[in-house]
Amino acid sequence: MKSGRDLNPVLDRVDRTLESSLDRLFDFLRIPSISAQPAHAGDCRRAADWLCAELAAIGLDASVRETPGHPMVVAHDRSAAEGPHVLFYGHYDVQPVDPLELWHSAPFDPKLVRNDDGTARIVARGASDDKGQVMTFVEALRALRAEQGTLPLRVSIVIEGEEESGGANLLPFLQANRDELRADVALICDTSMLEGGVPAITTALRGMVGEDVTIHCASRDLHSGIYGNAARNPIELLCGILASVRDADSGRVLLPGFYDGVQDPLAEVRAQWQAIAPSDADFLGPVGLSVPAGERGYSAIEQTWCRPTFEINGMTGGYTGDGFKTVLPAQASAKVSFRLVAGQDPARIRAAFRDHVRAMLPADCTVEFAAHGGSFASVVPSDGPALPAALAALGAEWGHPAVTVGSGGSIPVVSEVKQALGMDSLLIGFALEDDRIHSPNEKYDLTSFHRGIRSWVRVLGALADA
């Protein structure tokens, strides 16, 4: 640090005003901004408008900006005359909520629920991913401006509304607004800490390829008593195709060229991970599992942080309601995804999957594909002053040295920011692995929210002085 900046009055203000910060987050969480479902397009715009108004109230130059899809929120704080310039990224859209019947309270009626140990959690869709995380940054700005009049550095903000639905419009938007958005470093708040309150900056992220595949056989649904056996069953066909993507014994994906360019982590990195990462039992136990299911020879955490995957995210065909219906359906479909690591090209992986499906198609059957996502893995370089400054600031807030980790998730913005703006990103988040993101009863610990705000106050101070 270059200066002895006193952040304590700002941190005190964060503590003092936590209740009103929470009220604002709840207002945000009440907006059902599900980007994947066209019926919620109006809600996505409402969320953008709400966020824009909040940023303007803090004193930022904020605007809602159109895209071919859901709008972007862009804001600039020019209160700092000098110092580095950071670009903050988050997303205001959320995942769908089904299966709704598994929620203990309505997903868009946020609740503060007391835990058995006296702590509390915020329960709602988006509480953790990503509205709660976005608001840690927004509330940090509010406290800094309120207490000090100016921010310690220049801040720009872009919050998108399509992170959960492909995010096709982000890259063109960044490219089209390159001059306005370019800064020294990007700050992205969409990741987790380690269990037990160990703060972490994510430096390796996987890419993703998503595919929607539909197999068509007969021209209409058939009676299985009349046509069974004789007419091709698209569910059975799709089962066979999807089951053949992975070798059951080794757990390896069998698509030709899938592992081309994929490298194992360095021995020293593996050793560091072994020291800080949860064991297989600790990682899988909380979700009711004990044995890693994927590639042999890798721990569960290694599979997540450094190995590519194949997953079936959804599948449907035929009659799936109550009772029984002896239908032989005309079609069956599945949503599948691949998480990619450094060295893999999303376009090549997508083509390999499509070739594999087509090669297994018998006569009379056709296939349709729809692409979702498609991003390279990214690795954040550890040189330069920003990473150590941010790690130190997080360590000071959480009372535990901060660590660098890999992430199994895919945050395409990291490679898009690099591609469009030539900037590296720092991925700093306060979520926990048990936040149930994308699942019923998503939560964000009140501690994550509260100390997340305090963390950003410290990180912005540290980056200003780095």
Added chain:
Amino acid sequence: MKSGRDLNPVLDRVDRTLESSLDRLFDFLRIPSISAQPAHAGDCRRAADWLCAELAAIGLDASVRETPGHPMVVAHDRSAAEGPHVLFYGHYDVQPVDPLELWHSAPFDPKLVRNDDGTARIVARGASDDKGQVMTFVEALRALRAEQGTLPLRVSIVIEGEEESGGANLLPFLQANRDELRADVALICDTSMLEGGVPAITTALRGMVGEDVTIHCASRDLHSGIYGNAARNPIELLCGILASVRDADSGRVLLPGFYDGVQDPLAEVRAQWQAIAPSDADFLGPVGLSVPAGERGYSAIEQTWCRPTFEINGMTGGYTGDGFKTVLPAQASAKVSFRLVAGQDPARIRAAFRDHVRAMLPADCTVEFAAHGGSFASVVPSDGPALPAALAALGAEWGHPAVTVGSGGSIPVVSEVKQALGMDSLLIGFALEDDRIHSPNEKYDLTSFHRGIRSWVRVLGALADA
């Protein structure tokens, strides 16, 4: 025939009153009596009440009789002092209607639609299976009673409301009412003619075993970016299990003992079928297919009439809505069925399937099964005077010799009538293979309905004289 019974006045009345017969069928079709869906329980009862009232109006002693499920309609016509006694069976319940968006008109708003060739079809759920077919018999009774005062033979009727949802209550009901329901022969109207208006009596029926199988892995839905690879995916697991039931090359079901006791049809039967049955191209072409998909070495029609099958009737897991959701679900489920031929024991087939699934379950995973149906195949003996008399009557009506055929469908009532009442059944129906039963836009040709009524007038006359 023993007598020169003149049925022409009755047949003329059928022709003259077709419009009011059609009005009554439409009233019946408007009742959404979907037995598999609990929300329609009241509609099932309404359908039973409606049918009971119609039979009483004709002059039968009709009643609605309680069961642990949907009620039965039972009726007796005692206007004939002598002659043989027949028991007619049909069902008033219908299949679910999804996918609703594929219907061109509302499934319970019946329409008479004109075909390009000037003929017409009745379009509604249940038009063919089985309300239209049931009403051919009811309207025949009405015309006979109206024209002649009495029926030519003694008639009892049982119409159930659970044929499409397992039919668990029929056998106990037949057993409990054995003295009341026992007759000389059962008449069942739930089968098809051959294409091109060739009348047929079905003499071989397959049995069925249905299973609902659900695989559970993690204790909750997971984020595939965090847990993908490392946590078992139940959809992928279920795909692998279901794909392993059948050998991809030979098309044979691989469950141990599956073909024990199964015999190929006699060479002379195969030759007869080859003469009358549609070719693979004729059978599969109308539904957009050209190549039989099942067991090698059997024609499509042989697969349907005399070979056992394995079918996946429905499958669901994970996210199946619009867009994409990178979920790794906690469970996946499928509905599967086996059609059985003579020699196969439904209990043994069910056990073999369950053993197969359990043997493939890895650590951490559990499976739940729910049984649906479970009936032996049945073969109707061709000795005695009833079969030739009915064949002759049908031939006279349709202007083409009637034939005996096998059916791929399962009509458990045949074996249940045999077991509970010791009676053989004649399966006489006027549906066509293209009736889209169990599918959107189900139809029943106006010709099937009209000449079906006329057929029953002739068949009842012929049986009275046989």
